[in-house]
Amino acid sequence: MPSRSLRRACADVTxxxxxxxxxxDQRYCPSHQVARDQAEDLARRARRPRASYAEEQRRxxxxxxxxxxxxxxxxxxxxxxxxxxxxxxxxxHVEAFGRTxxxxxxxxxxxxxxxxxxxxx
Numbered sequence: 123m124p125s126r127s128l129r130r131a132c133a134d135v136t137x138x139x140x141x142x143x144x145x146x147d148q149r150y151c152p153s154h155q156v157a158r159d160q161a162e163d164l165a166r167r168a169r170r171p172r173a174s175y176a177e178e179q180r181r182x183x184x185x186x187x188x189x190x191x192x193x194x195x196x197x198x199x200x201x202x203x204x205x206x207x208x209x210x211x212x213x214x215h216v217e218a219f220g221r222t223x224x225x226x227x228x229x230x231x232x233x234x235x236x237x238x239x240x241x242x243x
Contacts (some may be wrong), residue, residue, distance in 0.1 A: 177225040181213035188231040196233035199240075208233035212242065 128143035132151040139150075139151040150158060173181070188211065198205040214237045217227040 130195040140209075164219065174225060180225075184229045185211050185231055196236065197231065197235060199230075199232060202234045206233070210234040212237045 128146060128148075129140060130143055131137075132139045132141065132154055133149040134154045139152045139153075143149075145164055148155070151194060155183050157221070180206045194207060194209050194211065196203075196206055196208040210233055212234045213229040213235055216225050216230055226231075
């Protein structure tokens with residue numbers, strides 16, 4: 123069955139652009155979709171609880187202690203993320219801080235790039 127192009131008008135009432143939708147549920151032109159995604163990302167970040175100064179100090183101390191013992195080394199995380207050298211280490215909450223809101227949970231040191239991919243897992 124041949125695929126049909128989905129031509130439609132942008133759902134933003136101020137936009138007069140007609141575009142080809144990549145999927146049947148795409149309602150906004152590419153520029154308005156980017157703006158909506160950015161606004162949604164900001165709103166999600168605003169809902170995330172902010173760590174206290176004491177918690178930030180505890181995270182910093184955890185990373186510093188790790189560096190003294192192991193150097194600038196990301197220890198990896200299970201089979202998904204192998205150990206490697208990294209100059210950008212962060213303290214990762216083993217029990218997701220964003221989900222529980224508890225600052226006293228156990229911490230593990232990971233590279234920032236992998237820690238950010240874990241999110242609220």
